[in-house]
Amino acid sequence: MIDPLLFTTATVAGLYTATRAYQRIQLSLAKHPSLTGHTRMAKRVARMIPGYAYDESRFFDSDEAPLEIVARRRKAFAELCTYYDTHYTHSAALTAQAREGISDLQFTGAYRVPFQYSAYLRRHLRLGSFVRASSGVEVEDLDGNRFLDLTGSYGVNLLGYDFYKECIAAGAAQVQALGPVLGQYHPTVADNVQALRRISGLDEVSFHMSGTEAVMQAVRLARYHTGRTHVVRFPGAYNGWWEDVQPGPGNPLAPRHTYTLRDMHPRTLHVLATRKDIACVVVNPLQALHPNAGAPGDSSLIDSSRRAGVDHEAYARWLSQLREVCTARGIVLILDEVFVGFRLARGGAQEYFGVRADLVTYGKTLGGGLPVGVLCGRADLMKRYREERPVDICFARGTFNAHPYVMGAMNVFLKHLESPTMQALYDGLDERWGRRLARMNDAMAAANLPVRVAGLSSIWTILYNEPSRYNWMFQFYLRRHGLGLSWVGSGRLIFSLNYDDVQFDEVVRRFVAAGLAMREGGWWHAQAGASNRQIRRSVLREMMARRFFGRA
């Protein structure tokens, strides 16, 4: 005879285990099948990849191109190096000298191209990382070269560098009498808060020193108010470099309280609708351009499989589904607009995609050229203490938050944002950049170049439509033709909105010239039967051989 107590206990335990197992399976199914969806695995794989560098011969023939093509590449590379040496002399010399003491410079310098090519490239092609002036849409280096700026200063430069110089000067004038007094507010703070409340449609504001910190605070508040632990984020999305929103390679710790779930997928909605440990969902709307994929840097450009393109309607629908499930489950929806805020519309991604978030983070351009992070949110979520339990607080400080000079520059920026001039700029913004994108693609097609662009309004990425192992070389031809790119190379172009049509046409002309030179140099030689898959396999084989037999 079975003991009834034992039977009940066993049944409850069985049901509990089965439920947990079911939830675990649902969670696994909601992960994107790529490595970007499996952060633990991605970390493991990253640790297994051996470091090795191509020697001179392999640098030029890693795709086993015919000798004639290899000879063309060698000649073209030598010419490019000579051009860089003679034109970027002072910028490159200071970069070489300063490199030893600037860890960031060492890092970015090493990751401009796939690592196998990096050492040889750095030895021969000397790049400059120092600049001395900016005006209009141009930046000038130490040798007097002027580059049409496509870096957008990581997205800060929305309205042209001259505009931010004015923000900084006029903002400084506003607060000069107070100077760098912290802990009490300059009156501009109150003014900025009113503007931010209007723009975000949210009740309260907190000021921070960077976008990363604003996101940290958003997540911390979500945990405090929901009493739950986990953050949901999406594969490849960048939300700053803080621990819990940046799991996977790059973060020495394994993910603790983060679920990385598939973007734009019903299984994610199912997990959100059923789990009880989720405090918040963090969305970087830039992912609309490449859902489930990481920032397209050239350091991973080993073939031509990079894809991008926005389906505005589908992404807006996705955000509204997220909104719905978050509301139903008491999960905090955080829209991280640090990058795209004010670039897509005055009301940011909320307006652009027609979604209302509980918390919104801003940064970059909002500081009027100075460093900032801002969190706007619903009053109940922004509260950092409880009347009924006064010791249970949600702590957040920051010595430099609401710094008078930052607040001054922000004030000038916000006033401009709400001006009729700015409204005129927003009117038809997407159409304008859509037309420019089409113009660029038409020019590339007319010149028979294997290059196309895709974009979210004024944020673009370069795509390559023929299999090649050398697409990353394109960034050096673009620079050679006077186009300023950030260290991620052709993966991210950020236009400031003060580009006029004539300046834009000049960008197109330089793109075509750079593309023709690249093709002439033999870098886009198409091997018969080559495919992206075959390239990836060959790189994988090479890595395995290197790891297990010590040779490539």
Ligand SMILES: Cc1ncc(COP(=O)(O)O)c(C=O)c1O
């Ligand atoms: C969407 C998003 N969130 C957060 C951050 C982090 O901002 P910051 O670099 O100011 O810390 C960035 C920076 O690129 C970003 O693009």
